[in-house]
Structures are given as C-alpha cells and as structure tokens.
Amino acid sequence: MTPWVGRPILRFEDPPLLTGEGAFVADLTRGSSFLRFVRSPVPHGRIVSIEAPGGITVFTAADLAGVRPLRPLLHRADYRPVEQPILAGDTVRFVGEPIAMVAAPSPEEAEDHAEQVFVDIEPIDHVTSAADALLPDAPPVHRHVSDNVVVDARFDTGGVDEAFDAAEAVVEFDLRSRRQNAMPLEARGSVASYDRRTGRVTLAASVQSPHVVRTAIADLIGMPESDLRVVVPDVGGAFGQKFCLAVEDAAAVWAARRLRTAVSWVEDRRENLMSSFHSRDHHYRVRGAFGPDGRLLAVDADLLCNVGAYSCYPVTCGVEPLMALAELPGPYDFRNYRVRSRGVVTNTCPMAPYRGVSRPVITLAMERLMDKGAARFGLEPDEVRRRNLIRSFPYRSAAGLVYDEGSYLESLERTVEAVGLADFRERQDAAAARGRCIGVGFSVFSERTGYGTEAFAARSMDITPGYETVDLAMDPSGNVEARLGASPHGQGLETTLAQLIGDELGVDPATVRIVHGDTDRTPYGWGTFASRSLVIAGGAVKLASGLLREKLAGIAAAEMEAAPEDIVIREGRACVSGTDAGIDLSDLARIAYHASHRLEAGMTPGLAARATYDPSGTFSNACHAAVVEVDLETGGVEVKRFVVVEDAGVLINPMIVDGQLHGGVTQGIAQALYEEIVYDEGGNILTTSLLDFLPPTMTEIPEFEIHHLETVSEATITGAKGLGEGGAIGAPAAIINAVSDALRPYGVEVDEMPATPARLRSLLRKHERKYA
Amino acid sequence: MKPARFDYHQVRTAAEAVSVLAQSGGEAKVLAGGQSLVPAMNFRLARPEVLVDINRVAELDRLTDEGEILRVGSMVRHAAFERPVDDGPLGRLLSMAARHVGHLPIRIRGTFGGSLAHADPAAEWCVIARLLDAEMVAAGPGGDRRIPASEFFHTVFTTALEPDELLIEARLPKPSPSAKVGFKQFSRRAGDFALTMAAAVVEVRGGEIAEARIALGGVSDRPVRAPGAEEMLRGRPLPPSSSSSSSSYTAFADAAEHASGEVETIGDIHGSARYRRDLIRVLTRRALEQAAAQ
Amino acid sequence: MTEPIDLTLDVNGRSYQVRVEPRRTLADTLRDDCGLTGTHLGCEHGVCGACTVLADGLPVRSCLMFAVQCEGMELRTVEGLAEDGRLHPMQQAFWENHGLQCGFCTPGFLMLAVGYLEQHPDPDEEELRAVLSSNLCRCTGYQNILKAVRQAAADMRR
Ligand SMILES: Cc1cc2nc3c(=O)[nH]c(=O)nc-3n(C[C@H](O)[C@H](O)[C@H](O)COP(=O)(O)OP(=O)(O)OC[C@H]3O[C@@H](n4cnc5c(N)ncnc54)[C@H](O)[C@@H]3O)c2cc1C
Numbered sequence A: 001m002t003p004w005v006g007r008p009i010l011r012f013e014d015p016p017l018l019t020g021e022g023a024f025v026a027d028l029t030r031g032s033s034f035l036r037f038v039r040s041p042v043p044h045g046r047i048v049s050i051e052a053p054g055g056i057t058v059f060t061a062a063d064l065a066g067v068r069p070l071r072p073l074l075h076r077a078d079y080r081p082v083e084q085p086i087l088a089g090d091t092v093r094f095v096g097e098p099i100a101m102v103a104a105p106s107p108e109e110a111e112d113h114a115e116q117v118f119v120d121i122e123p124i125d126h127v128t129s130a131a132d133a134l135l136p137d138a139p140p141v142h143r144h145v146s147d148n149v150v151v152d153a154r155f156d157t158g159g160v161d162e163a164f165d166a167a168e169a170v171v172e173f174d175l176r177s178r179r180q181n182a183m184p185l186e187a188r189g190s191v192a193s194y195d196r197r198t199g200r201v202t203l204a205a206s207v208q209s210p211h212v213v214r215t216a217i218a219d220l221i222g223m224p225e226s227d228l229r230v231v232v233p234d235v236g237g238a239f240g241q242k243f244c245l246a247v248e249d250a251a252a253v254w255a256a257r258r259l260r261t262a263v264s265w266v267e268d269r270r271e272n273l274m275s276s277f278h279s280r281d282h283h284y285r286v287r288g289a290f291g292p293d294g295r296l297l298a299v300d301a302d303l304l305c306n307v308g309a310y311s312c313y314p315v316t317c318g319v320e321p322l323m324a325l326a327e328l329p330g331p332y333d334f335r336n337y338r339v340r341s342r343g344v345v346t347n348t349c350p351m352a353p354y355r356g357v358s359r360p361v362i363t364l365a366m367e368r369l370m371d372k373g374a375a376r377f378g379l380e381p382d383e384v385r386r387r388n389l390i391r392s393f394p395y396r397s398a399a400g401l402v403y404d405e406g407s408y409l410e411s412l413e414r415t416v417e418a419v420g421l422a423d424f425r426e427r428q429d430a431a432a433a434r435g436r437c438i439g440v441g442f443s444v445f446s447e448r449t450g451y452g453t454e455a456f457a458a459r460s461m462d463i464t465p466g467y468e469t470v471d472l473a474m475d476p477s478g479n480v481e482a483r484l485g486a487s488p489h490g491q492g493l494e495t496t497l498a499q500l501i502g503d504e505l506g507v508d509p510a511t512v513r514i515v516h517g518d519t520d521r522t523p524y525g526w527g528t529f530a531s532r533s534l535v536i537a538g539g540a541v542k543l544a545s546g547l548l549r550e551k552l553a554g555i556a557a558a559e560m561e562a563a564p565e566d567i568v569i570r571e572g573r574a575c576v577s578g579t580d581a582g583i584d585l586s587d588l589a590r591i592a593y594h595a596s597h598r599l600e601a602g603m604t605p606g607l608a609a610r611a612t613y614d615p616s617g618t619f620s621n622a623c624h625a626a627v628v629e630v631d632l633e634t635g636g637v638e639v640k641r642f643v644v645v646e647d648a649g650v651l652i653n654p655m656i657v658d659g660q661l662h663g664g665v666t667q668g669i670a671q672a673l674y675e676e677i678v679y680d681e682g683g684n685i686l687t688t689s690l691l692d693f694l695p696p697t698m699t700e701i702p703e704f705e706i707h708h709l710e711t712v713s714e715a716t717i718t719g720a721k722g723l724g725e726g727g728a729i730g731a732p733a734a735i736i737n738a739v740s741d742a743l744r745p746y747g748v749e750v751d752e753m754p755a756t757p758a759r760l761r762s763l764l765r766k767h768e769r770k771y772a
Numbered sequence B: 001m002k003p004a005r006f007d008y009h010q011v012r013t014a015a016e017a018v019s020v021l022a023q024s025g026g027e028a029k030v031l032a033g034g035q036s037l038v039p040a041m042n043f044r045l046a047r048p049e050v051l052v053d054i055n056r057v058a059e060l061d062r063l064t065d066e067g068e069i070l071r072v073g074s075m076v077r078h079a080a081f082e083r084p085v086d087d088g089p090l091g092r093l094l095s096m097a098a099r100h101v102g103h104l105p106i107r108i109r110g111t112f113g114g115s116l117a118h119a120d121p122a123a124e125w126c127v128i129a130r131l132l133d134a135e136m137v138a139a140g141p142g143g144d145r146r147i148p149a150s151e152f153f154h155t156v157f158t159t160a161l162e163p164d165e166l167l168i169e170a171r172l173p174k175p176s177p178s179a180k181v182g183f184k185q186f187s188r189r190a191g192d193f194a195l196t197m198a199a200a201v202v203e204v205r206g207g208e209i210a211e212a213r214i215a216l217g218g219v220s221d222r223p224v225r226a227p228g229a230e231e232m233l234r235g236r237p238l239p240p241s242s243s244s245s246s247s248s249y250t251a252f253a254d255a256a257e258h259a260s261g262e263v264e265t266i267g268d269i270h271g272s273a274r275y276r277r278d279l280i281r282v283l284t285r286r287a288l289e290q291a292a293a294q
Numbered sequence C: 001m002t003e004p005i006d007l008t009l010d011v012n013g014r015s016y017q018v019r020v021e022p023r024r025t026l027a028d029t030l031r032d033d034c035g036l037t038g039t040h041l042g043c044e045h046g047v048c049g050a051c052t053v054l055a056d057g058l059p060v061r062s063c064l065m066f067a068v069q070c071e072g073m074e075l076r077t078v079e080g081l082a083e084d085g086r087l088h089p090m091q092q093a094f095w096e097n098h099g100l101q102c103g104f105c106t107p108g109f110l111m112l113a114v115g116y117l118e119q120h121p122d123p124d125e126e127e128l129r130a131v132l133s134s135n136l137c138r139c140t141g142y143q144n145i146l147k148a149v150r151q152a153a154a155d156m157r158r
C-alpha cells in the first residue's frame, strides 16, 4: 500500500466548514452578556476621571485592583521590562487602549452603554515613530524608560571596519517597512463562562496557544490555573495576531467571575485594525562591503523596530529586533557582521509576531543589498547570488546560527530556469521599446522552522517555549485519538497528523481523531506558531505512534506466539510477516483493555502512549521570483507572474503545502504593495476600515507557479521542515526587487514597502524633474 | 460595530416617503440601497433617528427614455447599467462606469439615487451626472424642484437636498448618437472607490471636435469639470485613427496636462494632492484616447 | 418604531419567526436569532463579503441590510446549500480543490459563487475573477478558490 504521507488527501477539517457547521467563537455567544471596551481616543494622556450613568454595568481599572499587570520578561541586560495593565489605570498610551468595559444583554446595547461612559483624559505629548521616539526631547512612553529604548542588542564578529576598508564596492541604504496588521478574517474574541457549581471558568477563545493563555490569565488574576479551562473553537485565521495574550481575554475571564455568568467579547474590525496587534514597523540602515569578485565581505546594520506602547506576552517585544539581529545574514556566506538592533516604544498599538516576524523585512534588506551589489558589478541578480549563497552544510552563519542542509543554490537555479531570465531580458527590452515597463525580482531565503526549547532559550525568554507533547491512545474499539498541545487554525494539521499516524499504526487516517485546543483534554503545549506544528507536534505524534505500535506488536506477538520483531502492522491488522497469521487491531485493543490478564507480565493494560518532541530546528529554504509591470504614469504595479521553488523537506500533504505557500505569498504581495497601518501627526490611526487598510482581492493576485525540492531534514524525525511562513517571508523582496528592476532605467530604487502607486510616482517625479 | 437605535418606516410611494420625512423634523434619513448609509451606521458615524426605507417604492425603480433625456429613477440599482441601457453613447458610458462601482453584491443593492444623494466625490454616478449636466429632481413638502448638477454637489457627502427632500430621479441629457465617450479610473484594488477618475464625452462634427466634456472624480471635495481643457479641445482634429497616442498628436496630452493644473486637488492616505494631479493627467488623456478610438 | 418587531423570515425554504429591533442587521438576525451561524462577519462595512447570502437569488452583503427589510424575501444561506446531506457541487469543488483553509470566508464565497453562477452559468474567465474579487480571503491566496469555482461551474452546467 502506498504510504499516506506524501498524498494530497482531502482535508478532514473541511465538511463542517463548508456546510456552515463550523463553530467560531462568535457563534458561541448565545445566552451570554456582551462585553464592550471603552477605548482611548488619544495616544497619550492621564486619566482624570471616568464617569458613567447609573443602570449600566461598567468596570474600570479600580474594579480590577487585584489583577496584576502584564510584565513580559526577557532575561537580558539590554531589555527593559514595561508593564501593561488589563484596563488602563492612570495613563493611556495608544489610541484604542482599553480603559473600561461594559457588559450588556446584547451587542447593540453594549455599544450603547460604552458610548455613555465618559472618560476625561488630560493629554500628554506623544510620539508615534521610532525615529521621533529616539530624539533627545521625545516624551517617554513609560516613565522609567526615559529614552524609549526597551531592547538594545548588539552583535559584532569583529573585522567589519577592515572589510569595509578593503572593499571594492560599498553599498549603503535606508530601508523602511511600514506597519502591518496580520488581519485574520475572523477578528479576535472570547466567551468566558463561569460555572457556579464548580467555580471554574471556561474560556472559549480564538487563540493560537491555549495553554499559554491559561497560564497567563490565571497568573494575572491570581486564580488557580486548574480553575480555568481554555478551549479553542474553529479559528478564522490568526497568523500570529492570536498568539500573544489579548488583555481583553483576561478581562473577560475576570468579568465572568465577577458577574458569575457567561460573558463574550467579539472584536469588531475597527477594534482589530486599531488595537489588535500590529507588526513590522521597521527602519533599517544597511551597509554592505563587496570584494572585487562581487563577494559580500561584511554587513553593518542598524535596525530600529517600533514596538508600540507595550511588550507582548509571552514572547516580548524583543521578538522582532532580536530575530532581525540573529537572522539578517540569511542564506549568504560572509564572515564579518556588525549589527545594532533596537526596540523602541511609541504611543501606538503594540506589536506581536506576524507570519514571518522580522524575516520579510530582513530578507528584503539582504535581497536589496544583493541587487544593489549586482548593479555595481554589472552582474545579473542570479549571478551575484550564485557567488554568495552558502553551499556546504552544516553552515554556521556570521551570527552563529547553524543551518542544516538545504538547497539554496539549486532553488535559485531552478527559479532562474522557470523564469527564463535571458529570454526575459529580451522581452523586457522589447516591452521598453513599446513604452511598457516590466521587471523581474528574485529572493532567496532561509526559514528557520520547527525549533525547540534550546533555540528559544537562546533568546533568554522568561517563558521558554519549544517542546510539544502528544498523548496517543487507541480505545477498546480500536479507534485512535491523538491529543496535542499544538493548536492549528486552518493549516490542516488534523489531516497531516492523521496521515502520519495512519502510516505508523496501519490505520485509515479518516478514522483518527485529533484533539487539540482544549486545556482540559490535551497535554501542556505551546500552540501553533513559528512554522512549528507539523515538525514538532508531527514528531511527537510519530514518536508516540512508535510506542503504541510497539505495544500492539507485543500483544500481537504474544497472541500469535511470534517474535515481536516479526509483527507488521498495516491496514488495520497486525500480521506475522511471511505468514497468513494476523489479528485485527480492534481485537488487540479489546485484549489490551478487556482481557488484560492475557497481557505479558509487566505490560500495563490499555493502549496509550505519551511522547514529547523537542528538536533543535531545521531550515527550510526557497527562492521566489516575481515578474511585474509598472504603469509609469499611475505608479500602479501589476504582478504578472510569481514563481516559487520551495524546499521544505518531506511533504506530508502536498496539497496543503501548496495552500500554505499560496496564502503566504499573497500576504507577502500584500505587504509589498498594498497594506499599511497609518497614524497621523496627532497619533490617531487613520486605517480603521478595510477601505483604508487594503488586503488584496483575487484581481491583484496572480496564478502561482510552484516547484518543490526535497532535502530530507536530518534534524527532524519526520524529515519534514516547516513552511508556514515561507511564502510571506520571500515574496516582499521578490516583488520589490522586481519593481526596482522595472524602474532601473529611470534611476529609481525602491527601498520602502508597501511600494504604493503614490510612492512610486513620487520617486518617478524626481527622475522626471532631473531629465526635464 | 452595531448601529444606534432608530425608528423604521417602510413606505410604498414617494409621497408617503416625503410625508414621513416632513414629520421627522430633519432627523430622518432615506434608506435606499444601504451600501453607504449602513456601513456609516455600523461605525456609528451616522445615527439617524428615523429611517425611511424606499426599497419597495416601485415608482422610483424605473428608467424612462424620453428621447433627448434618460430619466433614471432614484431606486434603479447600479447593476441595471452593467449591460447598456440604450444603444447610444450614453448606454455605453453608463455601462463602462457601472463596472467600477464597488463589487457585484454592492451593485445589486446600491442605487443610482443613493449614490448621488450620498455625494462621495469619487462616486462614478456623481461624476457622470456632472459630466452630462444632469438635473436632479427632488420632492419635498413644497413640491418638486430640479437642481442642476453644477449646483447639486456641495462638498463631501453634502448636496443641495434638504433633510426633508427625497431625490426622485436624475435626468441625464443624452449625448448625440455619434458622440464618443471615455471613462478611466485608477484604484488601489478591484472594486475600491477610485483615487481619481476621468470621464469624457466628445462630440465630433466634420472630423473636428465640436464639443468636449471632461469630468473628474476623487480629486477634491466634489465631482468637477475641467473647463479649460474642454475649451482647448474645441475645434481640434481627432487623432489619426491608426494610433491614438501617436507622438505628433498632442491635443489630448495638452488638454490633460491643462486639466491637471486647473482643478483643485486634495490628498489623503492613498495619495497626495500632487499625486492626484499625476492621475488627472494620465486618466484624462486615456479617457480621451479611449473615446477617440471608438 | 425602535421597539422590537415581530418578523417572519423565509430562510432556506423554512420560515423563522423572530422578534428583533429594527437596527438588527440581517446578518446578526440570521446568526443570533435564527441560529444560522454559518454566515460570518468579517468587517461589518461591506468590504469582506464573509456575510454574503442570497436574497431573492442574488448575492448581497447581509451586514448592510436590516432584518426588517427582508420580510417576503427568499433568503438562502450556506446552511441551505447541501441537500439531504449531499454537498452542493460548489461545496464539493471547494473541498476537492482545497479552496479553504480556516474556512471563515468560505460561506461568503460559496454564496457569492452560487448566486452568480445560477444567473450566469457560463462566465468568461475575466468576468469570473472580477466577481470573485468581491470577497476577501486571508488564507488561500485565491488560486484554489478560482479553481474550485471553475470546476463547480462545469458541474453545475451538467
Ligand atoms: C465595499 C464597497 C465599495 C463601494 N465602492 C463604490 C465605488 O467604487 N463607487 C461608488 O460610487 N460607490 C461605491 N460604493 C457605495 C455604493 O455605490 C452605494 O450604493 C452608494 O454610494 C449609495 O447608494 P445606496 O443606494 O446604497 O444609498 P444608501 O446607502 O441607502 O444612502 C446613502 C445616502 O443617501 C441618502 N439617500 C439615498 N437615497 C436617497 C433619496 N432617494 N433621496 C434622498 N436621499 C437619499 C441616504 O439617506 C444616505 O444618506 C461602495 C460601497 C461599498 C460597501
């Protein structure tokens, strides 16, 4: 029988979602009280008073006096912790920060009541951009951090100045990534239900890491963790935004306990855009030194990350600047690296990791550097990369990361071939002669995935995630159930894990039940983020399956008087190899549970296994290429082609893999060309609707051309590498490089994303003036 | 994002609508397609105390061809124009523009009259009304009155309609059967309100441009005309038919350049006032070229 | 009247008696009062299309209509697509082509596509893309949605 792994089987998750029987958090609010948060209308201010008319249920920081503020920690000398109250106490620090909450019988009335809460705020000077926050007279966002710098990390291999002195060419540029919102189509939300009989609260929440949420909220409120159960219903996309703790969820649990009832909070789109987490508001200064052969000798970078008003829990606001520092070198081989990476607080919505975290921006930085270097030496973009990509493995980067084997060069070659670079140049010239402006851009990158505790520990987080544990059991009727701490939300993990189990235990994946997203029913785990679940939960599933298989084989061997090593398990049966003898797994299960006296001495009754997996991590790699056409007169960009050559090791379900790439690349195109959160001078956020913040539609997204390479990962037991973020990581650089390539004849370099039509026109106007 | 409370009246005739509006002391709003009003109510940016729902007023959902004039009832939905409503240039123009009004589900509900009354400066119908010098017919307690497009649009979301007036119809003068029409716009995404749009009607007699009209949307607080550019085109020949953008022919480019200088533009997060001038230049030229190519 | 009003709504061929304030949108009424939570809310301002349902056969944004407007209309939601436990060809095609990931946008896309194809059984590619651009999906990158709708169009013509 062909193995289940590797087959594009249809997802088991889909039927309920297709028929409207999915249950998302907002579908569970019946019978609850509805919460609505009163949010700050100003970016920075002192709360003078809060007044509400009688007859409405309203809570403020004063009511939550016993609740601790969030205080995410990194154990690093260059990190300064800041505190975030659940409801603002005396100070508000960004537009949209929760100040009070009302509870009402319907969502409409909750809004009516929230409008009646009057908050008197005395404004304080505010700052919204990282650059401004660093100015000597900038107002401090937190009083104890007078310079607004909460992370200030440095790294230096030495040798950088010497390399620059010896360089044939030095490339230096500023790079700007504008603020994003991960914008899952389902905004955040939760329903907290108080059980008067047991005093427990069940929090149904649209989150990525139920166990972490339980720990966090129990700690904040000061309740026994066992009194809180967190369940995750269907999640309508998350992309990182639902990984860090929402203070609103904590408030909901508090309110459920106070009101001894069920309360719900369903975030609306305006709240989501304004006060859910943002990401990737970065400003870099990058210098690269190239040798005479176009080889990169050194990189010297100053990275500024605007982290917003607070630090996110549990990963902290160090997550963007520290990842940028550690992973900037990407897939390029150079030895001299100096970097300073700062996280700066401002009066804006806090940041959290968003699919790819810093990597879309650092990849853009390195890929711009490569293209600029290529231009200096008159090289094609593929040639400069060919000269600089890492080629022997394991490879230790200038920043000290160890890359396992990948196919960096091969992915580039395959992409160049797919694009037909030489032909493209001819087409480009022909197009130019007809007044049309097309360009091609490449982006090669590595994606560190599936990393466990050791890698996270290197970040010195107070809370160090990493491992995943799986409880696997076969019930007396022979059905397999796996319970895991990972918490997927659209990635099809139920299907892929069932495929793994199917092969290991010889059962039909369709009969396997995967249980996740319930702290009462699953072992402690970290949830789904950082392209980790398939690798880590998948690894744990495979280990646990192995244990269970051993036990089944043991029982079968005893029953059939054969040696355990002669037992093969497949298609629902345990057989003695080379003979006709066999027993159905369901019969073995009966024996394990109901005839345990027949088990060999020392064997426990039942069929259950627990395994934990905590790998060191593995690097996926890919090359992306984009072909774009720029309308010089409007500044509009059309993406004509998008090619991906991806190496994510063994593919468990190729259909799902391609889906992840499609979605990731689309988000990358969105970041490169469309989406941007904008604050005005007054610290107000201007992009609070989907007419202002612009996720692309089908019209803006081309058909994708996807090719796979397979470097089986030695670092994971499934041979798979993660890939949930790769699409989003590589696409922005490919697009921006393509736009720059198109505009090269006009002397325009694009070093900012999104490259909006207005920005491109303003760059082009400078050129027009020059040549007028 | 749930609306504030309101009183709801569903009416069956225009007269009934007018009388409910009159009784509501200026606190009522007409509910047409709801595709602009309801989002604003969900954001609580609009909070009418009374809604007068005219979706079941059959007499307003009518197109009447009067030869020289096409009368468009205020409740005619955007989608009605996707296929040309007449064989002449007007039908063509309306159909070109209709495809740009939001998305299909928006066009199925949204109405011609609602768009005019809402007066978004980037609304296709407002630009067309201005282009054609349409007349808007309003019914109020004192009877009907006609308001020319040049006086109808006051500023963003504000028209000459009084709070107690109902827009009954728009009267669109038809260009001559031989007129050429063009419509171009630029938006960030499919279906979005345009950053800028240009609409043109070119009347040709004896191979010459007898009259050109150019209207622009999305550039300032209301739809505007480009009178200077229109004037420049009068009496000019059409471009040689082989290639409308042939380099020796510069009349369209010159007029477009002029248009980009003669109107006020304002900026927003999607583009500065300066950027909108760029867009006026290119879209006006392209709209004229499109017209000439017919 | 701001007071709640008794209404009868015809949804998926069944009649629902509900009592709602005039300000309650069709989407909220379907979800909270009829218990048909398959219709989703992604923006409540007409952009995302997650709330798309069919009203008298045509796709509309249910977040931009009030329930009081809908008496006498034939409403259809995602819950009405499958018949006797058999998936509608559109649902089947979304499944087979991996046209969904998180599934939040799916009901809206299904209703949009079904509503459109029932009126235009044989659309050209450009037209189809334009129509499907009415709704947002954050997960799939749209390729597989397009593939699914193409396949379903062929199946529905049969
Ligand atoms: C996602 C999205 C995209 C859109 N894109 C575009 C676009 O690209 N171009 C575009 O033009 N529009 C666009 N629209 C708006 C849409 O066209 C609306 O339909 C239109 O602006 C208003 O028409 P309506 O019938 O929906 O009016 P409503 O929303 O019902 O009313 C709008 C306003 O006009 C008043 N009103 C309506 N009818 C009358 C009347 N007969 N007499 C007096 N007052 C009246 C109302 O009281 C209200 O103040 C978009 C809408 C959405 C949600």
Ligand code: FES
Residues within 6 Å of the ligand: C040, C041, C042, C043, C044, C045, C046, C047, C048, C049, C050, C051, C052, C061, C062, C063, C064
């Ligand atoms: S919820 Fe109705 S369009 Fe987004």
Ligand code: FES
Residues within 6 Å of the ligand: A185, A236, A237, A490, C099, C100, C101, C102, C103, C104, C105, C106, C136, C137, C138, C139, C140
């Ligand atoms: S599948 Fe998640 S939004 Fe479309």
